[in-house]
Amino acid sequence: MTLRWEAFLDRVRERGEYDAPEDAERAARVVLALLGAHLVGQVRADLAARLPEAMALVLLNPLQAAEPLTPERFVRATAAWIDGATETTALWDIGAVLSTVADAASGELMDRVLFQLPPGYDLLFGRPGAGHRP
Template structure:
């Protein structure tokens, strides 16, 4: 089921403790653009189908990444794209967005997503996996 835009942003805003929906929107756009560069094929399409249309399009037309980023480098890249962000605020942004994405995906889809990502992303999604 596709999340409504307002519902998605409200969840990101609440989790990120943002002052306004614009801050949540900016974080969501950056994180989804970076995430889209790491997912391929059917998995990316399945996740996009569960997101509001404008965010789905960002996921499907990602920033290009030469290589998969480790979780630490993913957070660092996020901070580079968000004006005024620090490593700490970027980690907060990533967590707020990816935990909302994890809720939109079911457990099976999230497992498939995590298989496409370097080790450690389970923590960014707020879904620690047993090792």
């Protein structure tokens, strides 16, 4: 089931404890643009299908990544794209957005998403231990 725009942003705003909806939207756009650069094929399309249209388009038209970012570098990249962010606040932003994305996806889809990402992203999604390769 696809989340509606308002429901998606409300969840991100609540989890990120943002004062303004614009702050939640900014975090969501940056995090999803960076995430989209790391996912390919049907996995990216299936995840996008679970998101509101505007967020799906961000995921499907990602920032370009020369190589997969480790979770630590993903946090640093997020901080670099959000004005005034630090690695600590970026980690908070990532958690608010990716936990909302994980809730929108099924367990099986999250396993496929995490399989495409470097080890450690399960923690960024708030799903420790999920998607580990056997």
